[in-house]
Amino acid sequence: MNHFAKRLPLLLLLATLPAQTTANEAPQPVPAATQNNAPIRTTIGMPKEILELVLPGSELEALPATSASNVIVRIDDVRPHGTAHRYALTFTGLQAGSYDLRDFLQHKDHTPLSETPKIPIQIDSILPKEQTQPNALKSTAPTPLGGYATTMLVLACSWLLLLCVILFVGRKRKRNATLATQQQTLAERLLPLVLAAQQGQLQRERLAELEWLLLSVWRTRLGLEQRTAAEAIQVMREHKEAGALLRQLEQWLHAPSSSSSTDVEALLRPYAALPAPNEPGGPL
Amino acid sequence: MTRTAAKSPERTAATVRFIDAVRTRVATVVVGQDVVVERLLIALFTGGHILLQGVPGIAKTLLAAVLSRAIDLQFARVQFTIDLLPSDILGSEILDQRTNTFQVYQGPIFTNLLLTDEINRAAPKVQGALLEAMQERKVTIGKQTYKLPAPFLVIATQNPIEQAGTFELPEAQLDRFMLCHRLAYLPAEQEKEVLRRNLQLGVRREDNGAIARTEFDVIQNEPVGSKDDLVQAMEAVHDVHVSETFLDHVIEILCRTRNHPAIALGCSPRAGIALIKSARARALIHGREYVVPEDLFMLSEDCLMHRMRLNYEALADGRTVKSVLEELLTDLGAPRSAATRNGELFAAKATSATAAATTTADTAS
Ligand SMILES: Nc1ncnc2c1ncn2[C@@H]1O[C@H](COP(=O)(O)OP(=O)(O)O)[C@@H](O)[C@H]1O
Ligand SMILES: [Mg+2]
Numbered sequence A: 001m002n003h004f005a006k007r008l009p010l011l012l013l014l015a016t017l018p019a020q021t022t023a024n025e026a027p028q029p030v031p032a033a034t035q036n037n038a039p040i041r042t043t044i045g046m047p048k049e050i051l052e053l054v055l056p057g058s059e060l061e062a063l064p065a066t067s068a069s070n071v072i073v074r075i076d077d078v079r080p081h082g083t084a085h086r087y088a089l090t091f092t093g094l095q096a097g098s099y100d101l102r103d104f105l106q107h108k109d110h111t112p113l114s115e116t117p118k119i120p121i122q123i124d125s126i127l128p129k130e131q132t133q134p135n136a137l138k139s140t141a142p143t144p145l146g147g148y149a150t151t152m153l154v155l156a157c158s159w160l161l162l163l164c165v166i167l168f169v170g171r172k173r174k175r176n177a178t179l180a181t182q183q184q185t186l187a188e189r190l191l192p193l194v195l196a197a198q199q200g201q202l203q204r205e206r207l208a209e210l211e212w213l214l215l216s217v218w219r220t221r222l223g224l225e226q227r228t229a230a231e232a233i234q235v236m237r238e239h240k241e242a243g244a245l246l247r248q249l250e251q252w253l254h255a256p257s258s259s260s261s262t263d264v265e266a267l268l269r270p271y272a273a274l275p276a277p278n279e280p281g282g283p284l
Numbered sequence B: 001m002t003r004t005a006a007k008s009p010e011r012t013a014a015t016v017r018f019i020d021a022v023r024t025r026v027a028t029v030v031v032g033q034d035v036v037v038e039r040l041l042i043a044l045f046t047g048g049h050i051l052l053q054g055v056p057g058i059a060k061t062l063l064a065a066v067l068s069r070a071i072d073l074q075f076a077r078v079q080f081t082i083d084l085l086p087s088d089i090l091g092s093e094i095l096d097q098r099t100n101t102f103q104v105y106q107g108p109i110f111t112n113l114l115l116t117d118e119i120n121r122a123a124p125k126v127q128g129a130l131l132e133a134m135q136e137r138k139v140t141i142g143k144q145t146y147k148l149p150a151p152f153l154v155i156a157t158q159n160p161i162e163q164a165g166t167f168e169l170p171e172a173q174l175d176r177f178m179l180c181h182r183l184a185y186l187p188a189e190q191e192k193e194v195l196r197r198n199l200q201l202g203v204r205r206e207d208n209g210a211i212a213r214t215e216f217d218v219i220q221n222e223p224v225g226s227k228d229d230l231v232q233a234m235e236a237v238h239d240v241h242v243s244e245t246f247l248d249h250v251i252e253i254l255c256r257t258r259n260h261p262a263i264a265l266g267c268s269p270r271a272g273i274a275l276i277k278s279a280r281a282r283a284l285i286h287g288r289e290y291v292v293p294e295d296l297f298m299l300s301e302d303c304l305m306h307r308m309r310l311n312y313e314a315l316a317d318g319r320t321v322k323s324v325l326e327e328l329l330t331d332l333g334a335p336r337s338a339a340t341r342n343g344e345l346f347a348a349k350a351t352s353a354t355a356a357a358t359t360t361a362d363t364a365s
Helices: A002-025 A147-198 A204-221 A229-238 A240-254 A264-272 B002-007 B009-029 B034-046 B060-070 B086-090 B124-136 B188-199 B227-239 B244-259 B269-285 B293-307 B312-316 B321-333 B350-364
Strands: A040-043 A048-055 A060-062 A071-081 A084-093 A097-100 A105-107 A120-124 B050-053 B075-079 B091-096 B101-106 B113-117 B138-141 B144-147 B153-158 B179-182 B203-206 B209-212 B263-265
Touching (some): A060 A071, A204 A229, A229 A240, B009 B060, B034 B179, B034 B227, B034 B269, B060 B113, B060 B153, B124 B138, B244 B269, B244 B293, B293 B321
Parallel strands (some): B075 B113
16 A cells, blocks of 8 residues: 555656657647637748648649749648638748748639638748858868778887887897997907006906907907807917917916016017007907 | 926826826727816816716717726726616615624725716616715715715716606706716717727627627726826826916806806806816816916816706797807907807907908017
8 A cells, every 4th residue: 555655656657658748749730720810930941731721712732833932832632611622731931031821822723812811921940040051161180091990000010110129229239339349348458458567567356357358369360259269279379479479478377476487578569569449450 | 387396296297197198098999089088087186076978879988987997996887777776876784684684785886986877867866866975975874874985986977869768967966067078979080990990809709609899898907097196196186276367267257157148047156166176187187287268268168068057038049058158258358248149249350350360460570
């Protein structure tokens, strides 16, 4: 009981709904009886139907429409009504203004419509008053070329390109940089070491570095870069000029308590006179 | 230079004679393989163990057998197999039924020179037992611990070929070997000599039949050197001078293996010790009283390669430990930060090398 009472307003509302919808949907034809002298209104292009319109005289027909016609009339149905006729007709306005519907009708027997009463109609425009041209097109941003697939393809390509740039350009630059430092290293690092050693001013910790550099010099000079380090040093020690110099070097650096007997100045003289690296024929 | 000579001139002379005699003896049976003989002597003189790695049939066993009999040392040989047990090498306690007491049976490891052939055929447990004994130089049987005789040296051989039933030695165990030498095939000329010698071997009559003689049959049994000679040589190794600069070189190499971008596992201090020890022995064998960079270059492969492991990126790049080590040695002169690939350092200068040789030859003379 209680439950039903709660639902009652909703049910009532539902019951009214269908009636409302039909009232909204069907455009109401204008019954001729309701017309007094108020014009029948519609807007441009919207047809308006008039039912049960009794007009005296012989049967009427619509004037044929021309390109100058402001209103087009269509007779939907005609029935005799005593001496008069009862019409159902539809008109459509093409130009805003007030008109008399009679101007668009004629008797089939071409007698004048003298006894026919005035049927005022009013065609309204939904456009602003003086607007005779359509709204100018607004210029909008052009849509992307080629659509979605092309956009994605272009994006993917540019991403790959960027990746390649990051991967290879950076690496090459780094490699060039290290090569550059090394090219600089071998000759430029050697000379100060040799000069310092000749004057007996080289710190002991740097002797190891000096020895590697001298070995590198000979390895390069004898063209042993492609051989293994073990093969290269054997060839170098057996080489007439390199072998003698390297053995002296070994004796200076590695033999016990014989460093005093080595003439370091003379030993390193050939390396001190190396051509500068940027001169033509520079060794390093 | 005179320090060593002053210390013991006759010891050095005796060692030189000893080395010559051993080399001559080995050469009567084995053709070529001078480097392997040198490495075996290095192992002998420093008391470090050595692993010989190579395909079957390149005289690994033969070399070890000849060497062991050239010196008057106790020698034992164990062929490793998949079903070998630790007690088969170490020994065990045996119950004497009559006296009802345990008697200790000492395994073949109680010897001066142990040849363990094809070490990677045994199960990891057996490898572990052997390698532990190698490190500790003692063996525990039952409750009793026994010292191994001195000198004690293991010469192990290993086939690199992937075969069914082989167990790869992990780096931690390989690290116990002071040297790991990889044997290569002989040059064609020497191989021909092997065949020529083999033709002359003939057959040996035995019982009622005959057996084709092998190189193993021509190994002379009387030694050319005594245990005393070996001890003297071991002492002479300790007289070889190692300069500060040489130590710097070794440290430099070790550091570079640890910081190299392609190497996952660099060299341990033990690797450095092995490098210096074997460099000393090599200097002695080559008649020098001090070590030089040549020793370093010649030995780094045997001392360092088996203790290094590449990382996955380098392996995926198809690089080998050998190529990385080679790159490392080549770059030694370059600043440490700029470690680059082998060849790049010199590639840019290779073109000017020939011109430079003439130019600088003038300068030098
Ligand atoms: N350098 C060499 N000198 C003499 N004989 C060799 C040499 N290389 C191979 N041989 C021959 O090959 C055989 C290989 O024997 P072995 O030492 O058992 O090889 P591995 O132990 O490497 O498998 C030897 O018995 C010998 O006949
Ligand atoms: Mg064998």
